[in-house]
Amino acid sequence: MDSPDRLLRCFLRIAELKSLSRAAEELDQTQSGVSRQLAALEAQLGKPLFVRTGRGVTLTEAGQKLQEAIGGPYRAIDQAVEGIRQAHGTTQGTVRLAIVHTVSYYFIADVVASFVSTHPNVNLSLMGRSSADVVALVEAGKADLGVVYDTAVDTASLTVHPLFEDQMCLVTRQPAAGRPQGEGIDLRGQTLRLVGFPQGYALRRMIESAGLQPTCVTEAETVDAMLKLVSMGVGDCILPCRLPDRLLNDYGLQKVKIAAPLLRRRMVAITHAERHVMPLADTLLACALQVARSLEP
Structure with a gap:
């Protein structure tokens, strides 16, 4: 038999996400199980x-009253538990970090x-994904x-x-023959x-939004696959300048500065605005901010 706490927390997650299927996914349950708990409540x-x-789904008048009555107390309980963990030092657990593929080569390490x-x-779980997938994972609570x-x-x-x-x-x-060093x-x-x-993928959209109309001769979801294809003469690729030279040297490749159009984007860390960030995730974020400050502009 489901406890009242389990039923009420299930209700709050459905109310937050406005979807039984999304609530089931986030709670790691089947949709029929979530429906059963809702029916019991x-x-x-x-x-x-x-x-x-x-x-x-949308809340009925009774549902709105229940959410207003229990939403605040449950948030306070969760924050109190996290506060106690933080005060006494959380040294074990799992932190889930979702990243775009490119930063695994020059920042995340x-x-x-x-x-x-x-x-x-601490078990640190790394998930390399596309930009859209990273956002979706954090939104759904599947990445901290x-x-x-x-x-x-x-x-x-x-x-x-x-x-x-x-x-x-x-x-x-291809060598940049006849091009003055640094000109681009x-x-x-x-x-x-x-x-x-x-x-x-964000880099694909960046290229297209800059007005370039390249022929995409092939697509790859990882940097290593892209570099391998470029080394075989399939085509060139556009990637961040921060990629290590030693990585490109392994494939016999080189970087050429792009003078125009300007292809520049800001990298950011993201957390869920409405969920209390666990202490370990806060610490990981602090590490990311510190490393970012040490990078050369």
């Missing part, structure tokens, strides 16, 4: 709490090293912290923490054959 109260709509050095018993391009964040449910700016470069196996290349009007990320 409605049976105890003798009132329907939601009205089903084409896009989800330093963040992880800093965090693990002071929290050796995300690192993503700021252009991917267009929802008020997330809190944005600026990290650093990324400028893009052309990665190619103007890609406007040029015929470009690129190996790129799939549609929906």
